[in-house]
Amino acid sequence: MSRFDLFNWWKSGKKKISFRSIPRPTILIAFIFALLFLIYSNNFAPIVQTTDMARSLGLLHDRLAKIDATMLEEEKCEPIHKLAFAKTHKTGSSTLQNIIFRFGDNYDLNFALPENSWMFSLKTPWNASLVETLPAASLGPYDIFAFHSVWNYDEVKKVLPKAKFITILRDPVDCYESNYVYMGLQNAFKMDINEYAHLKAYHNPVRRSHAFIGKDQLLWDLGMNWRELENKTLVDKKIAEVDDQFDLVMFSEFFDESLVLLADLMCWKLEDVRYLTQNARKKEGKIEIKPDSREILSAWLSADYKLYNHFKEKFEKRIDSYGRERMKKDVAALKKLNEELSKQCVLAVGDNSILKGEFRMAVNSVEGYVINTTIPWCSSYARSEPSYSVLIRKKQMIKVGLKMGENKYSTLSKEERQRILQIMRTKLKVKTSNK
Incomplete structure (x- = not known):
């Protein structure tokens, strides 16, 4: 409390x-x-x-x-290991996801992850059946859900009934502009965000039915479809549901404060939530939104703003409850941890033209890190989302294989079982996570 x-x-x-x-x-x-x-x-x-x-x-x-x-x-409290994260687009969610990946990796937790990708399908609402029959399900109850999906609280609750639920929001106009550029809509429409505001958004178009990026992205990421977004009553109902279902709603604009509150909620150490920013756009890819364009976009994204403003007010009250001076002190401590992390681990910052292997980003428009690999634990802070997802999947498959091997070869001698299991490890060729 x-x-x-x-x-x-x-x-x-x-x-x-x-x-x-x-x-x-x-x-x-x-x-x-x-x-x-x-x-x-x-x-x-x-x-x-x-x-x-x-x-x-x-x-x-x-x-x-x-x-x-x-x-x-x-x-005194014990770290909480059960966490469900509703990952939203272009809100700082990849940085938060990396923090969750590292925590789960270090504690050897069981991830409810996509079978062959680093995100679930964005065509239909998420369903528990997507992970209930995967090999990792044999390892016991799932601990972590932290991947892009069409959010479905009731279904996630089935596989993580005792988890803490969190998500992250961002100013809707800034969020839309970031998606607009990152997802290539600027090239598709052949106009920048300011032109789009006056020529498109001004006429209040509805979201395209099958688009996974578009109007009121935050509410869409939290499970509303394009028709529901146009219904004010349903929007209010959805906000009330999110209020009831989530233990913490974080904010991109107050990322460090959000992480302090997350650490407090989960009984994690501040060291657990230090980070290197993931998926940040290159400076030359950022566009200044003019005041009149922002006004038009704000009116168009009114449903997202209703969500954003509701939880922004609650967030401020939560900081008051935590203590403003205490928060200021803890944010300063986290910033210092991040500075030390960067000083120890980062050799350079750049795009895929200088990034290698597991540090290469999913798209060329964002920056990653050249890491000092002589310090083993540094790599996990800069590992890209696709690469980290692959590592976690392979790590879980090793555990599944060892479990199957222990059962299959239980009648053999201890020395023979160890020899066979070592062969299995070698064939899988998996790197264990850096602790």
């Missing part, structure tokens, strides 16, 4: 409270007032002997020490 002000707690009518939820200064003030009340009320003499005061303060110190120990004990 995030810390919040005692008065706000009393005002809200909450029935339950724990020492962990009350700031320490509040507890100290409460005990001092209680002590003064006992000293000066009813049968207590108006003047208290110095020795009595010293004794009272000593008792107060002991009591506070016990409470402090209780609070520290309550603050």
Whole structure:
């Protein structure tokens, strides 16, 4: 539970409270007032002997020490391993996905991943049957869902019933412009985003029925189809559903603050959420959106803005509950971790013309990293989404193969089983993840 002000707690009518939820200064003030009340009320003499005061303060110190120990004990928590991420387009989601990949990889977790790709089909809503019969399902319950899909909360919940659910949003106009360029719509329409705003968006066209990039992309990524996006009642209903279903809605514009809240939600260390930015466009590929164009696009993307503004307000309140000063301190610590990471691991930043192997990006318009591979753990921070997906899949297949091998060759001697399993590992030729 995030810390919040005692008065706000009393005002809200909450029935339950724990020492962990009350700031320490509040507890100290409460005990001092209680002590003064006992000293000066009813049968207590108006003047208290110095020795009595010293004794009272000593008792107060002991009591506070016990409470402090209780609070520290309550603050201890185990990292949560079950996580479902509704991945949205061009919101910083690939950077967040890399963080989740690394965490799951390091803890040897079981990913619900596509059978042959780094994303699920974007033609139909996601269905649990897509992963229920895959070999990885034999390894036990799934732990992580973190791939592009046509989001379907009820179906994801079937395979991850106890997971924390998260997603990430971005200012809808900036999000649309990024998709517009990244997905090649600028070339397809033969006009930049400013021309598109005046010549196309101004007339309020609906989203194309089979397009996976288009109007109100955020709500589409969260499961609404093109018809539903035009229905204000259904949009409001969807926002209420997201509000009820997700444990944390993050923001591209407040990425570091979002990661601090994620670490708090999942009981992860800040070191777990440090990162190198993934899939960032080259500077020359960015286009300035003119004010009048932004106004037109904002009106066209009104459904996405309703979603965005609703959760932006909740996000601000969540930071208030976390504590503004505490947040400022933790963001500074995360930035320092990222600076140290970059200094240790990054030799150069550039596009696919200088990138090799698992560090090559899916498209040429974005930048990646030339990594200092003499430090083994650096690679996972810069590994591209397609490459990391392949590594995770092969790693899980090794585990499946070893499990099958242990069962199949259980009657053989220990030495013979080890020899056969080593042959299986060699044939799969899989790199184990860098820890």
